[in-house]
Structures are given as C-alpha cells and as structure tokens.
Amino acid sequence: MAAKGDAVATREAPTPSxxxxxxxxxxxxxxxxxxxxxxxxxxxxxxxxxxxxxVAWLFLASILGSVFAVVAYIVFPIIPGDIASVRNSNLFLGxxxxxxxxxxxxxxxxxSKSLMDGHDLVESRHPTRGSEETREKAVEVFSLGxxxxxxxxxxxxxxxxxxxxxxxxxxxxVLFRDLAPAGDPVQRLKHTMWEEGTKLTxxxxxxxxxxxxxxxxxxxxxxxxGLSDMHEGKLxxxxxxxxxxxxxxxxxxxxxxxREDWSFDGIVAYSKICTHVGCPVALYEQQTHHLLCPxxxxxxxxxxxxxxIFGPAKRPLPQLPITVDxxxxxxxxxxxxxxxxxxxxxxxL
Numbered sequence: 001m002a003a004k005g006d007a008v009a010t011r012e013a014p015t016p017s018x019x020x021x022x023x024x025x026x027x028x029x030x031x032x033x034x035x036x037x038x039x040x041x042x043x044x045x046x047x048x049x050x051x052x053x054x055v056a057w058l059f060l061a062s063i064l065g066s067v068f069a070v071v072a073y074i075v076f077p078i079i080p081g082d083i084a085s086v087r088n089s090n091l092f093l094g095x096x097x098x099x100x101x102x103x104x105x106x107x108x109x110x111x112s113k114s115l116m117d118g119h120d121l122v123e124s125r126h127p128t129r130g131s132e133e134t135r136e137k138a139v140e141v142f143s144l145g146x147x148x149x150x151x152x153x154x155x156x157x158x159x160x161x162x163x164x165x166x167x168x169x170x171x172x173x174v175l176f177r178d179l180a181p182a183g184d185p186v187q188r189l190k191h192t193m194w195e196e197g198t199k200l201t202x203x204x205x206x207x208x209x210x211x212x213x214x215x216x217x218x219x220x221x222x223x224x225x226g227l228s229d230m231h232e233g234k235l236x237x238x239x240x241x242x243x244x245x246x247x248x249x250x251x252x253x254x255x256x257x258x259r260e261d262w263s264f265d266g267i268v269a270y271s272k273i274c275t276h277v278g279c280p281v282a283l284y285e286q287q288t289h290h291l292l293c294p295x296x297x298x299x300x301x302x303x304x305x306x307x308x309i310f311g312p313a314k315r316p317l318p319q320l321p322i323t324v325d326x327x328x329x330x331x332x333x334x335x336x337x338x339x340x341x342x343x344x345x346x347x348x349l
Contacts, residue, residue, distance in 0.1 A: 058107030065099025
C-alpha cells in the first residue's frame with residue numbers, strides 16, 4: 001500500500017503516433033437507401049401516358065427545330081455588305097439549332113425523371129475483366145434496364161427519339177458542307193497561282209528569294225510573286241498556294257523517279273496545307289527534318305518527299321517543282337501536280 005505522499009502510478013492508454021489511423025471499435029451500420037417515394041407516373045396510369053406524350057412532343061420539337069435551322073440557312077442567306085441579312089441568318093439559324101438541342105436534351109431528362117425506373121441501386125465495379133458469370137449478369141442488367149426504361153415498349157418515345165437523333169446533326173452537315181468551294185472542289189484545289197517561271201517570294205512582304213539566301217537547315221514561308229499585291233480573293237489564293245521552303249543536304253533526300261529536277265541543290269518546296277483537314281503545317285524540326293501539323297499532330301518526313309510518318313493525314317504534302325532563273329532567283333517549274341489540302345475533297349460528292 002502506498003504511503004502518504006508517495007506518487008500513485010496510473011496506467012494511461014498509449015498515444016497513437018502521428019499518421020497512425022485510429023480504427024473505431026464499433027462498426028457503423030449501413031443505413032441503406034431511403035424509402036422509395038412513388039412518383040405521380042407510378043401511381044396514375046393517366047399521368048404516365050401524359051408524361052410519355054410530353055417526352056414525345058419534346059423530341060418532335062427537336063426534329064422540327066433541326067429542320068427549321070436547315071430551311072432558315074437556305075431561305076435567309078448572308079448577302080455581302082448587308083448587315084441585316086447577317087442578323088436574320090444568325091437569328092433564325094440560332095433559334096432552330098437551339099430548339100433542336102434543347103428539345104432532345106429536355107426530352108431525355110423528362111423521360112428519365114418521370115418514366116424510367118427511379119429505384120436506387122449499387123453497382124460493384126472491378127478494374128479487370130469479370131468472369132463469365134459476371135458478364136452474363138451484365139447482359140441481364142442491361143436487359144433489365146431496357147425493360148425498366150421502356151425503350152422498346154414505348155414506341156412513341158423511341159421513334160421520336162430516333163428521329164430527333166437523326167435530325168439534330170443535319171444543320172451542322174448543311175453548314176459544313178456549304179464551306180466547300182463552289183463547283184467541283186477537286187478542280188478548284190488542283191490549280192493554284194503557281195505556274196512555270198513564277199518567282200518564290202517571302203510571306204507576307206513579297207520579296208523574291210534567291211537560292212543563296214536559303215541556308216542549310218533554314219525554312220521560309222513562301223507565296224507566289226504578285227500575291228502580296230492582290231486584294232480581292234487574296235486570302236483564297238493564299239490558302240491554296242502557301243508553301244514552305246527548306247534546304248537540306250542533298251545526300252539526305254530520297255528522290256523518287258521523275259522528281260529528280262523538282263528540287264535545287266537540296267532546296268525543296270512543299271504545300272503548307274495539311275492533307276488531313278487543311279491546317280497550316282508550320283513547325284519544322286531542323287534535326288529530324290520533320291514537318292509537324294499543330295492541329296492533329298500529323299508529321300511529314302521531308303527527306304522522303306513529305307511522306308506521312310505519324311498522325312491522321314493519309315497522303316504526303318504536295319511538292320512544288322522548283323528551279324532557279326538566270327538571276328539566281330528561285331522560280332516554280334509548274335503548278336502542283338496534285339490537289340492541295342484535305343484528301344476528302346477528292347471523294348465523290
């Protein structure tokens with residue numbers, strides 16, 4: 001027994017070290033999901049049919065909006081110099097596209113909120129491929145989801161949804177197709193301002209370029225002589241005729257038969273317009289002799305006649321045959337021998 005005044009020893013619980021997780025001794029019981037609150041559509045078949053018709057009307061409104069956008073684009077064209085035509089075209093086109101997008105969006109939300117099964121559930125996810133039993137269960141779950149959503153059973157909703165999905169992209173298709181050059185795009189893009197004897201000049205000041213100006217490893221942005229003096233149609237012609245000029249060691253060039261005279265002392269010229277979707281190819285890697293398109297990362301090997309070595313482009317950049325004149329200026333031997341720009345212009349329309 002401890003004497004008076006002696007210290008009494010006590011045993012305290014050890015203090016957990018920093019960073020040590022404290023595990024509770026009592027497990028927390030899973031409260032589960034809250035009770036399901038039946039919706040009006042679940043209790044009243046009349047309300048269910050009303051909601052079904054509302055969803056169908058929203059999908060139908062989406063179809064009408066998409067069709068209206070296409071019609072408005074044709075009926076209200078933009079007239080150069082007429083600002084009122086620009087406002088009208090943008091107004092009616094915007095209204096149609098907005099109606100098409102909002103109709104399908106609101107319809108899908110209203111469908112899920114009022115008609116699809118609303119019970120909460122838990123889905124177990126695994127990072128690896130499941131067993132055959134799990135995969136069969138997944139098919140069963142999808143089939144059950146199809147049944148609960150009523151996609152196959154509610155024909156009115158299903159058909160209007162399919163119609164809305166088909167109609168919604170139409171305005172975009174019409175707008176983007178109208179960006180194509182008038183007439184046959186292949187013929188329009190097959191011929192540029194380049195012709196025999198046209199001098200290669202710097203972009204944008206139009207200064208002629210001598211072969212002696214192009215040093216090994218250098219790159220020039222080039223336009224045809226006379227393009228800098230043009231005003232009307234300048235951008236259209238430049239978009240087709242823009243060229244990149246580079247000088248390599250002639251020993252690094254792999255020239256195919258028939259192109260032996262298309263370059264001059266290692267100086268080569270290629271179209272600046274990417275053959276994927278027409279972006280400007282302007283990034284030149286001096287050490288690898290690769291041209292890079294910044295839009296979608298297509299890469300072209302200049303040592304092998306701008307062959308595609310990476311990316312979505314499907315064909316090499318068109319080469320401009322060049323030589324020098326009596327004064328030493330670089331000039332074109334001819335126009336490009338193939339269409340410049342994206343390959344999809346060459347498809348049948």
